[in-house]
Amino acid sequence: MTATSGSELAALSARQAGAQIAAREVSSRELTEAALGRIARLDGRLGAFLAVTADRALAAAREADARAARGGRLSELDGVPLAVKDLFLTRGVPTTAGSRILEGWLPPCDATAVERLEAAGAVLLGKLNLDEFAMGSSTENSAYKPCRNPWDLTRTPGGSSGGSAAAVAARLAHGALGTDTGGSIREPAAFCGVVGVKPTYGRVSRFGVVAFASSLDQVGPLARTVEDAALLLGAVAGHDPRDMTSSARPVGDYLAGLEDGARGLRIGVPREWLGDGLEPGTLAAVRAALEAYQRLGATLVEVSLPHSRYGIAAYYIIAPAEASSNLARYDGVRFGLRAGAGGGLREMYAETRQEGFGPEVKRRIMLGTYALSSGYYDAYYLRAQKVRTLVRRDLDQAFERCDLVAGPVAPGVAFRLGERVEDPLRMYLADVFTITANLAALPALSVPCGRDAATGLPVGLQLVGRPFDEATLLRAARALEREVGTFPAPEVA
Amino acid sequence: MSLSLEEVRRIAALARLRLSPEEEERFAGQLSAILDHVRLLEELDVAAVEPMTHALAGEAPALRADLERPGLSAEVAVAAAPERAGTHFKVPRVLE
Numbered sequence: 001m002t003a004t005s006g007s008e009l010a011a012l013s014a015r016q017a018g019a020q021i022a023a024r025e026v027s028s029r030e031l032t033e034a035a036l037g038r039i040a041r042l043d044g045r046l047g048a049f050l051a052v053t054a055d056r057a058l059a060a061a062r063e064a065d066a067r068a069a070r071g072g073r074l075s076e077l078d079g080v081p082l083a084v085k086d087l088f089l090t091r092g093v094p095t096t097a098g099s100r101i102l103e104g105w106l107p108p109c110d111a112t113a114v115e116r117l118e119a120a121g122a123v124l125l126g127k128l129n130l131d132e133f134a135m136g137s138s139t140e141n142s143a144y145k146p147c148r149n150p151w152d153l154t155r156t157p158g159g160s161s162g163g164s165a166a167a168v169a170a171r172l173a174h175g176a177l178g179t180d181t182g183g184s185i186r187e188p189a190a191f192c193g194v195v196g197v198k199p200t201y202g203r204v205s206r207f208g209v210v211a212f213a214s215s216l217d218q219v220g221p222l223a224r225t226v227e228d229a230a231l232l233l234g235a236v237a238g239h240d241p242r243d244m245t246s247s248a249r250p251v252g253d254y255l256a257g258l259e260d261g262a263r264g265l266r267i268g269v270p271r272e273w274l275g276d277g278l279e280p281g282t283l284a285a286v287r288a289a290l291e292a293y294q295r296l297g298a299t300l301v302e303v304s305l306p307h308s309r310y311g312i313a314a315y316y317i318i319a320p321a322e323a324s325s326n327l328a329r330y331d332g333v334r335f336g337l338r339a340g341a342g343g344g345l346r347e348m349y350a351e352t353r354q355e356g357f358g359p360e361v362k363r364r365i366m367l368g369t370y371a372l373s374s375g376y377y378d379a380y381y382l383r384a385q386k387v388r389t390l391v392r393r394d395l396d397q398a399f400e401r402c403d404l405v406a407g408p409v410a411p412g413v414a415f416r417l418g419e420r421v422e423d424p425l426r427m428y429l430a431d432v433f434t435i436t437a438n439l440a441a442l443p444a445l446s447v448p449c450g451r452d453a454a455t456g457l458p459v460g461l462q463l464v465g466r467p468f469d470e471a472t473l474l475r476a477a478r479a480l481e482r483e484v485g486t487f488p489a490p491e492v493a
Numbered sequence: 494m495s496l497s498l499e500e501v502r503r504i505a506a507l508a509r510l511r512l513s514p515e516e517e518e519r520f521a522g523q524l525s526a527i528l529d530h531v532r533l534l535e536e537l538d539v540a541a542v543e544p545m546t547h548a549l550a551g552e553a554p555a556l557r558a559d560l561e562r563p564g565l566s567a568e569v570a571v572a573a574a575p576e577r578a579g580t581h582f583k584v585p586r587v588l589e
Binding site: 105106108109201202215216241245247248249307309310312313314316317324328331332333334335336337338341342343344345346347348349350351353354357359362363365366367369370373380382383384385386387388389390392424425428429439441 | 496500501504505507508509510511512513516519520523524526527528530531532533534535536537539542543544545546547548549552553557565569570571572573574575576582584585586587
């Protein structure tokens with residue numbers, strides 16, 4: 001069947017869109033115009049985009065259509081409209097990291113992940129909203145505007161890749177890239193009912209991605225289907241000589257075993273993850289997903305992650321410590337905002353940073369500076385790094401008995417805008433399940449597993465895998481997706 | 494544990510931040526609450542545990558040949574500077 005109307009075009013998965021371009025049933029221009037049309041119509045209410053690059057997108061679409069016409073498509077993604085979190089550098093296109101301190105900055109180069117998407121022929125629609133410097137779990141820390149959840153505009157889309165999740169869920173883009181330092185791909189994916197993958201640390205290059213916490217940050221896709229997530233991950237993964245932390249391991253074919261089902265998989269269920277503190281509707285949806293896996297021939301194995309309860313405490317030392325160091329570069333000298341230049345150099349530093357950073361960023365810089373300051377290093381940073389070893393060790397032990405670990409993504413469904421902004425610790429505590437994979441440097445994803453009975457909002461299931469075993473996670477996620485289906489387009493109203 | 498306003502000011506100075514009096518008050522409370530939660534880590538005996546100093550432990554380091562390669566030109570590098578003098582970054586007076 002060929003899609004014709006704008007909403008039918010927008011409803012296509014990335015892979016379907018690519019296939020229809022290849023079959024010359026639809027053009028990249030039609031897809032791009034349909035996406036831009038939906039952005040113009042809906043994004044005023046959603047706030048998913050910080051910049052829309054319509055002219056560039058249409059020019060890229062024309063080139064993609066020319067390649068399709070002469071039979072020289074670059075990849076399955078050639079001509080497919082996508083978008084990226086505004087943490088990825090885009091040459092000549094404003095890149096803000098959601099911060100006033102970078103307002104109006106035009107980067108001199110592209111992030112490797114952006115370069116790879118464009119080399120695959122993808123059409124980039126624009127830059128997506130986020131919590132300032134990716135610090136947050138609700139996208140309310142964006143210095144520009146909040147982003148809203150397309151399923152309920154009074155609620156957050158999650159964060160920090162909230163714009164990416166909202167845009168993909170609302171069919172404003174056929175897929176997106178985000179980044180995940182403590183859950184910033186998986187939590188918004190769960191809140192918006194899409195698939196989100198945080199690959200193994202080192203799997204995707206971070207060159208040209210604004211740094212937050214360098215031992216934790218990782219790039220990954222947000223997608224409508226597991227298949228799209230596999231396709232997008234395959235397009236951006238792989239070694240990059242410009243990122244010294246990128247792994248030289250060859251990238252597998254993530255689509256190859258995708259339909260192999262869950263039969264024979266041993267799924268570890270951490271006993272610490274299904275206890276108190278979960279909303280009943282989330283617990284019910286997660287349990288139902290685990291039962292579905294049993295029906296599909298997987299075996300559930302109880303495992304224990306005794307140190308996961310220390311994850312938040314370790315993370316909120318390590319991540320702010322690294323952030324305080326990474327964000328030292330915003331000093332009003334080389335790019336971005338400059339304030340207080342009438343005084344001396346120190347005055348300029350302090351004024352620029354006071355004016356340019358929002359409250360959450362300042363809070364984390366303060367926390368990190370404190371943890372690293374003289375006399376406190378051993379008590380905080382060093383201790384947190386040791387606990388990180390223990391968190392990883394728990395997972396290594398679990399993987400002696402199972403192939404992957406499954407549990408909730410977040411303790412509950414999307415929360416309301418404004419509900420947690422004045423209570424940062426409460427906001428942080430909701431990262432408890434996602435942080436484990438970042439601390440342990442392991443691959444993890446969120447796949448829709450049902451709806452919360454009380455609100456009807458999406459619930460995600462989290463799967464965590466062995467290092468570089470994204471293929472098993474995707475295969476398991478696809479098996480569940482075949483059972484529970486994907487979410488339809490939300491009515492953005 | 495409770496951070497004093499004086500400590501908040503000391504940290505802000507180290508971090509090159511100039512906080513407003515309201516921010517100092519708010520951060521003193523919020524950072525104290527976060528550090529209280531972090532005290533949870535003290536429960537664990539980590540004396541014999543190695544810190545995880547590299548997230549890619551066990552991976553062969555990906556080294557490249559140490560060769561000269563093109564980088565940003567001086568013109569491009571200073572293009573986004575708030576203030577410049579030719580191909581230099583211009584900053585306020587360092588020594589008063």
